[in-house]
Amino acid sequence: xxxxxxxxxxxxxxxCQTCPEGHYCPAGTSDPAQCPAGSYCPAGAADxxxxxxxxxxTESGSSSADSCVACPTGSYCPAGAADxxxxxxxxxxTESGSSSSDSCVACPGGSYCPAGSSSxxxxxxxxxxTESGSSSADSCLVCPTGSYCPAGAADxxxxxxxxxxTESGSSSADSCVACPTGSYCPAGAADxxxxxxxxxxTESSSSSADSCVACPGGSYCATEGLSAVSGPCDAGYxxxxxxxxxxxxxxxxxxxxxxxSSSPTLCPKNTYGPNEGAEDAAACQKCPPGYETQDTGAxxxxxxxxxxxxPGSYRDLExxxxxxxxxxxxxxQNAAACTPCARNTYTSIAGSTACLVCPxxxxxxxxxxxxxDKCIGPVIEVCTEKDMGGDCGRYYDDNLQINYxxxxxxxxxxxxxVYTAPNHGGDYSLVxxxxxxxxxxxxxNSYDTDETKVLSFKPILNDVFCSFEKGENxxxxxxxxxxxxxxxxxxxxxxxxxxxxxxxxxQNPDGSADEPFCYTSETETSPCGIPxxxxxxxxxxxxxxxxxxxxxxxEHSKTCQNWETDWxxxxxxxxxxxxxxxxxxxxxxxxxxKKGTGKTWCYTTxxxxxxxxxxxxxxxxxxxxxxxxxx
Numbered sequence: 001x002x003x004x005x006x007x008x009x010x011x012x013x014x015x016c017q018t019c020p021e022g023h024y025c026p027a028g029t030s031d032p033a034q035c036p037a038g039s040y041c042p043a044g045a046a047d048x049x050x051x052x053x054x055x056x057x058t059e060s061g062s063s064s065a066d067s068c069v070a071c072p073t074g075s076y077c078p079a080g081a082a083d084x085x086x087x088x089x090x091x092x093x094t095e096s097g098s099s100s101s102d103s104c105v106a107c108p109g110g111s112y113c114p115a116g117s118s119s120x121x122x123x124x125x126x127x128x129x130t131e132s133g134s135s136s137a138d139s140c141l142v143c144p145t146g147s148y149c150p151a152g153a154a155d156x157x158x159x160x161x162x163x164x165x166t167e168s169g170s171s172s173a174d175s176c177v178a179c180p181t182g183s184y185c186p187a188g189a190a191d192x193x194x195x196x197x198x199x200x201x202t203e204s205s206s207s208s209a210d211s212c213v214a215c216p217g218g219s220y221c222a223t224e225g226l227s228a229v230s231g232p233c234d235a236g237y238x239x240x241x242x243x244x245x246x247x248x249x250x251x252x253x254x255x256x257x258x259x260x261s262s263s264p265t266l267c268p269k270n271t272y273g274p275n276e277g278a279e280d281a282a283a284c285q286k287c288p289p290g291y292e293t294q295d296t297g298a299x300x301x302x303x304x305x306x307x308x309x310x311p312g313s314y315r316d317l318e319x320x321x322x323x324x325x326x327x328x329x330x331x332x333q334n335a336a337a338c339t340p341c342a343r344n345t346y347t348s349i350a351g352s353t354a355c356l357v358c359p360x361x362x363x364x365x366x367x368x369x370x371x372x373d374k375c376i377g378p379v380i381e382v383c384t385e386k387d388m389g390g391d392c393g394r395y396y397d398d399n400l401q402i403n404y405x406x407x408x409x410x411x412x413x414x415x416x417x418v419y420t421a422p423n424h425g426g427d428y429s430l431v432x433x434x435x436x437x438x439x440x441x442x443x444x445n446s447y448d449t450d451e452t453k454v455l456s457f458k459p460i461l462n463d464v465f466c467s468f469e470k471g472e473n474x475x476x477x478x479x480x481x482x483x484x485x486x487x488x489x490x491x492x493x494x495x496x497x498x499x500x501x502x503x504x505x506x507q508n509p510d511g512s513a514d515e516p517f518c519y520t521s522e523t524e525t526s527p528c529g530i531p532x533x534x535x536x537x538x539x540x541x542x543x544x545x546x547x548x549x550x551x552x553x554x555e556h557s558k559t560c561q562n563w564e565t566d567w568x569x570x571x572x573x574x575x576x577x578x579x580x581x582x583x584x585x586x587x588x589x590x591x592x593x594k595k596g597t598g599k600t601w602c603y604t605t606x607x608x609x610x611x612x613x614x615x616x617x618x619x620x621x622x623x624x625x626x627x628x629x630x631x
Contacts, residue, residue: 005025199226312351
């Protein structure tokens with residue numbers, strides 16, 4: 001029997017023949033078998049040899065491994081494959097020589113793979129496929145509105161926020177157009193969303209409802225999708241923020257609403273508005289005369305109650321209670337008018353029920369004074385330390401004894417005599433407002449004294465704050481306007497420039513007038529209304545040496561003798577020597593004994609030896625009985 005790889009086709013053959021190429025001969029073969037497809041058979045083959053895995057052979061009768069060709073892409077070839085096996089539909093294989101179906105991978109999203117695919121086929125532009133393992137183009141879906149799909153898209157791409165796309169099947173972002181004004185477009189918008197009524201949007205490409213701005217108060221936005229307000233609210237109505245109608249809210253009774261109102265305006269106090277829909281304040285009717293409302297926004301006459309004006313105000317039938325202005329007062333309910341503060345009083349507070357009295361040594365120009373600073377009189381500021389330091393206080397009249405040491409002072413207004421001892425004693429000096437701040441030791445440097453403290457002081461009033469006699473020596477520095485209100489010219493610009501002091505204060509430099517005056521133009525003069533001095537006119541101070549009154553009778557009812565005559569009693573007190581004491585051609589009481597004691601006196605016309613002279617019937621000045629000024 002022939003061994004495998006050989007054969008004998010002749011009976012009685014001495015030897016076996018080698019199995020030819022392309023055939024295989026199992027043992028005992030008489031007829032060589034043709035080598036099947038998927039294998040090869042060299043000469044002497046006892047059996048066919050399968051093509052290696054990853055190859056295949058479609059031909060039978062092959063004699064060598066060269067007949068096994070590499071398995072193509074899109075397929076796989078197990079060992080002995082007579083042909084390549086296509087990868088199943090929904091998979092693909094990019095490699096040649098594959099030997100197993102494991103080489104066929106699932107088709108990715110955005111594509112499809114028919115059976116035997118060597119690569120995935122991208123979905124066409126304008127379509128997408130979210131599934132893997134797809135086998136046909138039918139798996140590629142049309143790109144929806146609000147998005148776009150380039151070729152091979154595994155999913156649709158939403159249009160960016162601020163854009164929209166109304167078309168399906170779009171393949172690029174160019175299909176997404178800008179959101180128009182009056183609307184907004186979130187990402188993936190298939191269409192713009194109009195801003196709701198009551199809002200508007202002036203910007204394009206907006207991405208959210210937050211871009212829709214509430215219609216401002218006083219206006220309305222009637223429809224959706226507005227890029228500007230529709231207009232102002234109608235008169236008689238008011239439109240809060242976000243209104244959608246020109247008649248959003250009707251103005252209620254007690255209010256009115258002009259065109260473009262965001263809220264109703266309350267009727268003013270002391271008026272009422274009975275009707276709704278009022279367009280202006282004219283619709284608010286006044287309460288009856290003598291009646292008022294307690295607040296604004298009244299809607300009927302029931303809110304109008306009788307006016308009760310407290311002291312400090314007066315009742316005006318048209319407007320109600322009116323607070324008294326500074327400089328006036330009322331001290332009763334429902335006063336018909338406020339009363340101006342009387343002369344020499346003041347109030348700086350509106351709504352006063354009384355006026356305060358100026359200091360005894362001060363006065364006012366007239367009624368209705370509204371400030372303490374307008375009380376015309378002397379003011380001195382004194383301090384417990386040098387250079388206006390320490391505790392400081394202001395005084396307005398005499399101080400006979402100060403209970404603390406004064407080391408510096410300043411006359412704020414007028415002139416003061418300051419003394420180094422209580423009760424106007426010790427050394428003294430005259431200090432005026434023009435001196436400015438002074439230390440006491442500076443004031444008394446001109447005196448041979450160790451005293452450096454001021455312990456009492458008194459103001460100078462005559463010819464400083466009032467006009468003594470005709471005011472020829474008047475030197476007050478507080479009046480620069482005439483009684484008619486016109487400003488005074490500087491005396492240097494007047495016909496009396498050669499004898500008047502060069503300032504704008506009232507004077508009587510030549511004694512030609514009855515009181516201080518000033519020029520209000522180059523040719524016109526006017527009196528200044530300076531009060532007359534009363535002290536040393538109707539009463540006397542000190543020992544009476546400054547008395548210039550006209551009393552001419554004595555304490556014992558005797559008539560005074562003319563000072564210029566020596567009958568019936570000769571004497572030496574004549575005007576040529578004693579004019580300083582007011583002695584002259586008259587019989588008025590005087591006291592020419594400047595360094596003496598006593599009070600005003602005169603020689604009498606009596607021949608009674610007991611009354612050849614006598615003290616006069618003139619009282620000593622004191623503030624409890626006598627005013628300082630003749631106003």
